[in-house]
Amino acid sequence: MTTAYRALNDGTLPGVLSALPDVRARLGGAPESWTVQEVGDGNLNLVFIIKGPAGAVVAKQALPYVRLVGDSWPLPLDRSYYEHMALSEQARHAPGLVPKIHHFDRGLALIVMEYLSPHIIMRKGLIRGTEYPLFAGHIAEFMAQTLFNTSALALPAAEHKQRIGAFAGNTELCKITEDLVFTDPYRIAKLNRWTTPYLDDIAAEFRRDEPLKIKVQERKLQFLTSAEAMIHGDLHTGSIMLTPQDTRIIDPEFAFVGPMGFDIGAVIGNLLIAYYAQTGHEERIGSRNAYRHWILLQTEKVWRVFTKRFLELWDASRTGDAYMPELFTGPEGAAAFAAEKQRFMRKLLTDSISFAGIKMIRRILGLAHTEDLESIKDPPLRAKCERQALTLARRLILDAERFSGMNEVTHAARAVLGSR
Template sequence: MAVLDNIGYRALTEESACEYVKSLKLFLPDEKMTVEEIGDGNLNYVYRITSNHKSVIIKQALPYAKVVGESWPLTLKRAKLEAEVLKKHGEFVPHLLPAVLASDEELALTVMEDLSHLTIVRDGLIQGDHYPNLSAHIGEYLAKTLFSTSDFALHPFEKKKLVAKFSNPELCKITEDLVFTDPFFDVETNDFEAELAEVVQQLWTNDKLKLEVAKIKYAFLTEAESLLHGDLHTGSIFASKSETKVIDPEFGFYGPIGFDVGQYIAHLIFQVLVRNENDRIVILQQIEEVWDVFSQYFSEAWQNSVVNPFTKVPGALESFLAKVFKDAIGVVGCELIRRTIGLSHVKDLDGIEDSSIRLYVKKATIQLGSSLIINRKNIVTISQLLKELEAYTS
C-alpha cells in the first residue's frame, strides 16, 4: 500500500483548474478561458485550458489508480518525480519533450505545454497513419537521455545522487507486478478471454519460461544503469509527420537501459501483428530504425566520453550494446504477454472487432512473447528480430 502523502491535496475541478493557471499569470486576469478534462489514462486527471491566444495542460495525479479504484492507493509524489524527469531529460533533448511551465508538489500537478496539435501515436497507428520521423526521434531520445544519465557520462557521485533523487518504489512495484510477475501466474488481476485459457495455462506451467522471466525481472530490480522513462509505449508519445514529443514519465527511475528500448519496440510489434502486409512493412522499418538510430547516437556519445576509461577499451561498446539488445528483447516478450492477458491491455489488440481474428492475434502475441523471452540470447541483431516476427504474421 502506498504511503499516504495527500495532506493539503485537493482534486481540481474545471473551475479551480482555471483559477490555478490564472494565479500563475499564464493568462491575463480578464481573459476568457475554456477548460475540459481530457485524460484517458489510468492514474491522472488531465485538464486542457484554452483562450483565444494560448492553451496549457494541467496534469494532476490521483491518490489511487483509476483503473482499479480507491482500493489501490498510490503516492502523489509521482507527480513531482514526473516533472523532474521531464526537466532532466529535457536537458538533453528539449525538442522531444513538452515544456514544463510549473509544478506543484502539494497539489501533485504539473502545468505544461499543450500538445493538442499532435496525435497520440497509438491512436494514429490504429487509424492507419504513418509517422516517418517517429523512430528516428525516439532513437535519438533514448540514446541521448539514457547515455547522458549513465555512468558513462557522469561522475560516480553525481550519478548516485540522481539514483537517490529518482527513486520511485511505488510505481516500480506496479511494473514489477504487472509486467514481470502477475501474467506468469494465476492471479486475480489477470484479464483474458476464456478461449485463451489453454494457451495461458501452458504459459503458467512453463517453468523454463518463468525462469527466464525471473532473470529479466531481477535485472529490472537491480541494474541502475540510466534514468528511464519507465513507460515508453505508443500511448506516451505525441507525434505528427514532422514532430515527436514524449510524455508521461511518471514511472521514471534508474533501471536497465534495455527496458525503455524494449517497451517502445514491443508496442510497434503490436501493430506488426494487426496490420496488413503493406502497412506492416512500414512498421518493421520503424523497428529497425529505432535500434539503428539509438545505436548510432549512443555510439557517438560513447566515443566522446571522457568520464569512464573503459569506453576506450576495444570491444567494450559492442559488448554493452549487445547486453542492452538482449535486455530489450526480454522486455519485449514480457510486454507482449502482459498487454494480452494482464490487467492493462492495449487498444491495438482489444480493438479488433472480429472475435476470431482477435483471438488468433492474441494467441500469436503470447506465443511470440514466450519465444522471445526464451530465445533472447540467440537473437543478437535487429534483423534477426524482424525475421522472428515473420513466423507470426503469415
C-alpha cells in the same frame, strides 16, 4: 508554503491557473472565458486541456489512487514530483522531444505543460495506419541521449549515485511494474484479464511454463537491481504524441534509475503489438501488408539509429567514471575498448529483446491492455492477433541471446504471421 491537495475539476482548475501569471498570459482573457475539458484516458491521472483566447495548456494532476481501479488501490501523490524531475532531466538532454513545463505544484501534484497540437497519441495513429517518417529517428535520439547522459558512462560516480538516490523513493510506481509486468501474467491474479475463452489455453500454458517464468524472473531481478541509467519506465506508443514532423515523449512518472534495455524493449514490444494488431484493422485481408512492412522497418530503424547515436555519444563524451580513457591508450587499448563497446551493445540488444517480449505478454494477459488490440471488436479475431503476439513474445524471451540483430527479430515476427 505548500498548497493543500485537492482533486481539481473543470470548475476549480481555472481558479488555480489564474493565479499563475505566465499561464494566465498564455491562455489570455479572463478565466471565465476559458474552456476546460478533462481528457485523461490513461490508467492513473486526471488530464485537462485548458483553452483561452490566446492559447492553450495541459494540466495533469495525480490522483491518490489508481484511476483504472479506484480508491481501493491507493498511490502516493509524489509520483508527480518524479515525473516533473524526469521531464526536466529529459528536456536537458533531448530538447524538443518532451513537452515544455510551465508550472509545477508539488502540493497539488499538478504539472501544467505545453499543449501539443495537432499531435495525437501514436497508438491511435498506428490503428489508423498512419506513417510517421521521423518517428524512429526521434525516439532513437531521445533514448540515446537520456540513457547515455544519465549513466555512469557519462557521469562521475558521485553524480550517478545522487541520481539513484533522487529517484529511489518512486517505489510504488516501480512496484506496479514489478507486479503487473513481471509477476501477475504468470500466476492467477485478481486483476488479470484476457480475451476469454479464446486465450484461456495459452494463459494457462504460460503459467505452467517453468523455463519462461525463470527467464522473466531473471529480468525482474535485473529491473530490481540494475541501476544503469534514468529510464522513462513506461515508454510505449501510448506515451508518445506526434505528427509526421514532430515527436514528443510524455508521462515519465514511472521514471527511476534502472536497466536501459527496459525502455528500448518497451518501444520495440509495442511496435510488434501494433504489427500483429493490423489484421484486426484492415478493411480486407492483406490491405495493410505495406503498413505492416513499414512498422517492422521502423522497429529495425529504432535500434539501428539508437546504436549509432549511443556509440557516437560514448566516443564524444568519455566523461564518466566507467571505462576511463586513460585505461585504454595506444592501439591495443583502442582495440580492446572498441571490442568492449560492441559487447556492451550486444548485451543491450539481448536485454531489449527480452524486455520487449515481457512487455508484450503483460499487455495481453495482465491488467492494462493496449488500444491496438482492445479496439478490435470481434473477440475471435482479436484473440488471433493476440495469440500471434504471444507466440513471438515467448520466443523473444527464451531465445533473446540467439538474436544477433533486430532484423532477425522482425524476420521472426513475419514468420509467426506467415504461419497463421
